[in-house]
Amino acid sequence: MPTADPVVSAIAEKYRNNPTYVLQILRETQEALDWISPETVETVAAQLKIPRTRVQSVLQFYSFLYDKPRGRYRILFADNITDRMAGNIALFEHMLSRLKLKRGEVSSDGQVSVDLTSDTGMCDQGPAMLVNNRAIPRLTMRRIDEICALVKERVPLEEWPADYFRVEDNIRRRETLLTSIAPGVALDAAIARGRQGMLDEIKRSNVRGRGGAGFPMGTKWEGARNAPGAERYIVCNADEGEPGTFKDRVLLNSFSVRVLEGMAIAGYATGATKGFIYLRGEYKHLQAKLQREIDEMRASGRLGASIRGAPGFDFDIEIHMGAGGYICGEGTAMVESLEGKPGRPRVRPPSMVQVGYRGKPTVVDNVESLAHATEIAVEGGAHFAKRGTRFSTGTKLLSISGDCERPGVYEYQFGVTIGRVLEDCGAKAISAVQIGGASGVLLTPDDFSRRIAFEDVPTAGAFMVFGPDRDIFEVARNFAQFFAHESCGFCTPCRVGTTVQRNIMEKIAEGRGSRYEINELKRVVAFMQRTSHCGLGETAGNAVRDALSKFRPAFERRLRAKDFEPAIDLERALEPARRITGRDDAEAHLETES
Amino acid sequence: MAETTFTIDEMPIPFTPGQTILEAAKAAGIYIPHLCYHPELKAHGGCKMCTVLVNGRPQTACTQKAAAGQEVDVDTPELNAMRRTLVQMLFIEGNHFCPGCEKSGACQLQALGYEYEMLTPHFVELYPERKVDASHPDVLIEFNRCVLCELCVRASRDIDHKEVFGIAGRGRDAHLVVNSPTGKLGDSALAVTDRAVQVCPVGAIIVKRVGFAAAPIGERIYDKSPISAEVDVNESSEAR
Ligand SMILES: Cc1cc2nc3c(=O)[nH]c(=O)nc-3n(C[C@H](O)[C@H](O)[C@H](O)COP(=O)(O)O)c2cc1C
Ligand code: SF4
Ligand code: SF4
Ligand code: FES
Numbered sequence: 001m002p003t004a005d006p007v008v009s010a011i012a013e014k015y016r017n018n019p020t021y022v023l024q025i026l027r028e029t030q031e032a033l034d035w036i037s038p039e040t041v042e043t044v045a046a047q048l049k050i051p052r053t054r055v056q057s058v059l060q061f062y063s064f065l066y067d068k069p070r071g072r073y074r075i076l077f078a079d080n081i082t083d084r085m086a087g088n089i090a091l092f093e094h095m096l097s098r099l100k101l102k103r104g105e106v107s108s109d110g111q112v113s114v115d116l117t118s119d120t121g122m123c124d125q126g127p128a129m130l131v132n133n134r135a136i137p138r139l140t141m142r143r144i145d146e147i148c149a150l151v152k153e154r155v156p157l158e159e160w161p162a163d164y165f166r167v168e169d170n171i172r173r174r175e176t177l178l179t180s181i182a183p184g185v186a187l188d189a190a191i192a193r194g195r196q197g198m199l200d201e202i203k204r205s206n207v208r209g210r211g212g213a214g215f216p217m218g219t220k221w222e223g224a225r226n227a228p229g230a231e232r233y234i235v236c237n238a239d240e241g242e243p244g245t246f247k248d249r250v251l252l253n254s255f256s257v258r259v260l261e262g263m264a265i266a267g268y269a270t271g272a273t274k275g276f277i278y279l280r281g282e283y284k285h286l287q288a289k290l291q292r293e294i295d296e297m298r299a300s301g302r303l304g305a306s307i308r309g310a311p312g313f314d315f316d317i318e319i320h321m322g323a324g325g326y327i328c329g330e331g332t333a334m335v336e337s338l339e340g341k342p343g344r345p346r347v348r349p350p351s352m353v354q355v356g357y358r359g360k361p362t363v364v365d366n367v368e369s370l371a372h373a374t375e376i377a378v379e380g381g382a383h384f385a386k387r388g389t390r391f392s393t394g395t396k397l398l399s400i401s402g403d404c405e406r407p408g409v410y411e412y413q414f415g416v417t418i419g420r421v422l423e424d425c426g427a428k429a430i431s432a433v434q435i436g437g438a439s440g441v442l443l444t445p446d447d448f449s450r451r452i453a454f455e456d457v458p459t460a461g462a463f464m465v466f467g468p469d470r471d472i473f474e475v476a477r478n479f480a481q482f483f484a485h486e487s488c489g490f491c492t493p494c495r496v497g498t499t500v501q502r503n504i505m506e507k508i509a510e511g512r513g514s515r516y517e518i519n520e521l522k523r524v525v526a527f528m529q530r531t532s533h534c535g536l537g538e539t540a541g542n543a544v545r546d547a548l549s550k551f552r553p554a555f556e557r558r559l560r561a562k563d564f565e566p567a568i569d570l571e572r573a574l575e576p577a578r579r580i581t582g583r584d585d586a587e588a589h590l591e592t593e594s
Numbered sequence: 595m596a597e598t599t600f601t602i603d604e605m606p607i608p609f610t611p612g613q614t615i616l617e618a619a620k621a622a623g624i625y626i627p628h629l630c631y632h633p634e635l636k637a638h639g640g641c642k643m644c645t646v647l648v649n650g651r652p653q654t655a656c657t658q659k660a661a662a663g664q665e666v667d668v669d670t671p672e673l674n675a676m677r678r679t680l681v682q683m684l685f686i687e688g689n690h691f692c693p694g695c696e697k698s699g700a701c702q703l704q705a706l707g708y709e710y711e712m713l714t715p716h717f718v719e720l721y722p723e724r725k726v727d728a729s730h731p732d733v734l735i736e737f738n739r740c741v742l743c744e745l746c747v748r749a750s751r752d753i754d755h756k757e758v759f760g761i762a763g764r765g766r767d768a769h770l771v772v773n774s775p776t777g778k779l780g781d782s783a784l785a786v787t788d789r790a791v792q793v794c795p796v797g798a799i800i801v802k803r804v805g806f807a808a809a810p811i812g813e814r815i816y817d818k819s820p821i822s823a824e825v826d827v828n829e830s831s832e833a834r
Contacts, residue, residue, distance in 0.1 A: 051760065
């Protein structure tokens with residue numbers, strides 16, 4: 001194994017020893033050294049001239065960075081509810097037993113570790129895994145056996161069959177956004193309208209953010225444009241961490257002209273000259289391709305100085321890789337992460353359009369929102385606003401997964417009914433749909449006449465379908481585990497509350513719950529919603545709340561017929577005493593109730 | 595000059611522009627509970643103890659600026675119940691055995707427990723495994739009692755200019771880390787006279803060889819008056 005110093009210095013030099021890039025530096029160092037040892041932390045800190053605690057705080061925040069020894073193959077199985085429905089746990093356990101491993105442990109030869117991770121944006125082609133951040137979808141028992149063989153033979157990842165890594169778009173329905181556009185067309189249209197004219201068209205279109213909150217994009221752009229100072233930034237939110245969504249992956253893969261030129265148009269209208277794509281670590285497979293396209297744009301005058309010959313239209317784009325952390329999708333946490341810090345949401349006000357990346361006015365927009373800017377540039381805001389509903393203009397991409405015949409990405413005009421969507425994707429018998437991901441809402445057939453729109457059922461696009469045999473308790477439990485894992489830890493109610501919620505769900509799952517736990521869940525959910533610092537904590541109890549109100553029998557079935565059950569399991573609590581005394585006779589056990 | 599005011603529990607409160615709700619309340623002699631706030635340091639906003647309703651919406655008083663005409667609710671049964679829940683969560687998150695703690699009677703977490711009538715921890719204890727760091731000649735860190743308020747982090751960085759502390763880890767794994775080659779306090783630049791040592795609101799950062807001798811039971815800060823009587827900064831534990 002190479003020693004840390006030359007490796008770290010080469011990587012750090014590439015980033016001009018700029019501490020803002022510490023996350024990128026750690027990511028790349030890990031790719032070379034497999035993990036980040038205490039010595040590496042020292043080297044990075046010394047090289048960047050920052051306290052080692054700052055390096056540690058970044059290292060220990062992101063799921064895909066390891067501060068304990070890891071091997072050449074770092075395997076993570078996606079563990080969203082849709083992966084579970086597709087049988088990921090059986091595959092995971094099969095792999096563990098084939099490799100004679102325990103979860104999260106490194107093999108005795110130091111080569112491989114296997115663990116679980118949150119949703120990886122492959123719900124339409126799960127079960128999926130990541131090997132050193134490279135996605136492998138559509139897993140089967142056979143594929144697992146093949147991978148185990150490759151690992152045992154120590155075949156380098158680059159030599160694994162390319163077919164393993166093929167990620168499908170699965171586009172099932174198109175309207176206007178999922179159509180190709182020739183490079184430069186949208187940029188020219190924007191330039192023809194002028195900076196103010198372009199901004200006016202965005203406002204006229206009434207386009208609202210597609211990342212979840214639905215904030216009017218024109219208002220945001222105008223706020224940044226009007227903020228004092230010369231330096232401004234555009235951030236393309238490609239973190240797509242919400243369980244059940246994957247539509248940004250498709251836009252980035254096949255419609256990157258729209259996304260990248262949309263960013264440049266945002267720069268043009270707001271006066272920003274620099275843009276970042278914050279690409280989630282799970283989408284590493286898209287990094288090189290996007291980089292090539294950015295380079296190509298620069299070479300052909302679609303990025304850089306005086307874009308398309310327009311004087312003063314200067315804009316460039318840089319890719320910043322995430323490293324595992326749902327919270328980094330939250331706008332202020334994303335900017336913290338871009339600055340090379342743990343992704344913890346900032347205190348607001350001030351808003352990002354006033355004080356964002358490195359204290360400068362910053363626009364954070366979702367991938368899909370930015371892509372729409374190319375449509376608006378070409379056809380104008382009034383035309384754009386003819387699609388969709390009055391309060392939700394344009395089209396929306398939905399990421400559909402779960403119990404349906406045709407999972408994939410669907411484009412609809414806002415206002416489409418849930419029933420129509422279900423029909424189109426071939427969902428036959430349905431007991432529920434989770435819309436908006438783990439933080440969204442659980443809807444039952446009574447709601448299927450409702451519409452996808454900010455004024456009715458708002459969503460960033462995740463649409464997980466559950467058939468009649470699905471146990472909705474398990475859905476809620478999976479989401480409770482997700483939030484406990486993803487809480488950033490900044491504020492008390494979410495840091496502790498998500499764990500309390502998860503522990504109660506586990507207690508019920510073990511058959512040791514009672515009426516008391518049900519009421520306690522309701523209290524904890526309401527408490528987190530009311531007191532948390534950011535949207536993660538505010539919505540962390542939604543799934544449990546909805547499952548409780550709509551699928552109460554799924555909980556009741558598991559309860560002991562008691563009002564209260566102690567937290568401590570006496571029989572289990574005696575185990576250490578039995579171990580210490582070396583006893584296992586009948587007298588050393590409680591009488592089992594029967 | 596016309597005085598600008600907002601209201602707290604329907605009482606008019608004057609403020610100067612730029613003041614937070616917490617600062618204005620304090621100046622007016624009204625107590626708003628807080629744990630991660632300290633007058634000498636930049637606000638943090640994470641403990642959520644200072645949550646109040648501003649025109650009906652929950653906001654942290656330590657970060658939210660006062661504005662003319664704002665209607666702020668502070669002392670309501672709903673908010674006080676919420677504060678009790680927060681204190682309970684902080685208790686079960688760490689390992690707090692008050693009778694054996696030198697800070698007992700002078701601890702803000704404990705005092706908040708009394709203030710908000712916390713009779714039980716309510717939630718199931720998480721009993722995390724955390725070690726004690728006694729490597730420093732004069733100062734001890736009892737990580738079991740750390741409530742992650744980051745006061746020491748901010749004081750060491752912004753007042754002592756040493757950056758001895760940091761927070762690492764995500765979610766429930768968040769924990770205090772010490773800036774030294776070994777990670778031990780004894781190998782760090784910390785001195786017992788640092789502001790960072792004094793600002794800890796709980797018994798996590800403890801000066802050695804003082805122990806229970808600081809004040810006998812009955813004479814301790816919160817034996818004499820409850821934490822809610824601490825509205826004048828100069829008389830509070832924060833200034834000690
Ligand atoms: C916990 C959390 C996670 C989020 N994740 C994402 C995400 O992955 N992608 C995204 O575009 N927005 C995400 N958001 C919303 C962003 O904070 C922000 O509203 C959005 O990026 C703004 O872009 P838009 O106006 O184009 O929607 C998240 C919000 C929260 C609270
Ligand atoms: S709500 Fe959760 S994710 Fe958001 S700041 Fe608080 S701890 Fe972090
Ligand atoms: S050691 Fe004390 S001051 Fe520092 S974060 Fe913990 S509780 Fe706060
Ligand atoms: S005192 Fe305001 S959040 Fe802690």
